[in-house]
Amino acid sequence: MQNNIFSYHILAKYYDEFQSYSDIESMQNEISESIAQYQQPEIADLGCGTGIFSLALVQQGYKVTALDLSEQMLRVLKAKKAQLPSSFQDNLRIIQADINEYVFPEKQDILLAMTDTLNHLDTEQFVNFFSVAGQNLINDGLLIFDLLKLEYLLGERANQTYFVEFDLPPSDSHYLRNNYGVVDSDELINFDDDIVSDKLFGEQNPAVSMIWENEWLENEQIAISNLTFFERVADSKQYLRFFDQIIEYYHDLENIEQIFCNKFTLKKSIDFPERRLFILQKISDCQ
Template sequence: MAYEAFSYYYDILMQDVPYHKWISKTKQYLPQGSTILDVGCGTGTISILLAKEGYHVTGIDLSEEMLSLAYEKTLTEGLGIHYVQQDMSRLEGFSDFDGAVIYVDSLNYLKNDREVFQTFRHLYESIKEGGILIFDVHSLFKVTEIFQDYLFADTNPDLTYIWHVCEGKYPYSIEHELTFFKREGDRYERFEETHYQRTFAIEEYVQWLEDIGFKILEISADFLDEAPTEESERIIVVAQK
């Protein structure tokens, strides 16, 4: 999905996200100096943080707008990160990486189980024997309970936005309806975007991974290093080739 105008305000919306928790999870399983595919890298925040920790990072994203911002941020930081525009479910041209990560529920942007399975299969082919795959997804509880008719609004001097989440067309899917008001002098310019996400049961993710050949190393929730409960919101899965 191309983020279009949304890409330019993504970092504002995500400024309170605890990115350090994803970095800590990476460091649990992949030593510094490892080569990593950061799939669904967005504006490059996690790619940049990983590079600063000594990882050799290649960022993958479908959105040209997001990658353009990632590249600009990387240049500003003086880092060397390779960015590639690709659909994660059609990933090609990569091999022998030490690991791959799909963070901040990027996997939930895939439309169906076939695309998720294809993504896992392509990543299996992209990492070396013994390589690590780490990803996180929304739990069923979060999609069916937390996100149902969720409404949030925020404002700052240059941007005001309204974020509404409603039930999607498919099982365990949601639609994010985003309305932005960008300040232009004494007036505001309004624009809207809709984003779709879908998740699946933990058991389904595990089955697809094992069918491909992955071994499950960890299933935890909410960065607590504990097994998921019925009210967990973010599921973290670590698998090994």
């Protein structure tokens, strides 16, 4: 997750709850099939986020370098890594860096950029990404990434508002203050009125609720998500309110080959409900 890095300051904590795991599991299978031809490949997961793909590959026995610019996302990934058996932990290296600037000391066999990573790049950054990826890949190495489909952005994400509840244990303000830096007096809200509380949160009084407001800017081909979180303080009727915003850029899936045609060949593309998966191979001797 790259371009608007501070967008994931809050969302990182809940990021995994957003993912469509039916799509992800299918894409993971495609990735595993594609990289099976490589013997002990060097794999880098660019814009790794909380490590959904990195961890899956590590548990298959691969060595992975997970790279992201977001300190908050990597904090979640490091916590997940700590729960792995030590043999798996040794196979996961975590780096905080910009995917459009970082050059690996040794060229990689496989580069991944999954779950909308490249939709966080504007057009100029998107074009530059393929140049940097070419520098970081061996000849005939694979670049695997997904992009959001226009029909998804125009449907589920265009000017739609969703109310989401998370089944997570409630936090206390000290945890959020120490780890996220979001707690000050005007963000701590009392819902002593049960009628107001029930209308907003329902009778279940969930630990975390979120209002997800989407906006589609047609001329700019940009999707904006404004997120308002209410996190219940343990054993109270107080909620912490905090905000996040995600900006994603649509990249024309039909003309994408014009961007990478001199550096990569398209081996395969696969449509999923929300995204299209691309598997590219670096052209030999292309820098």
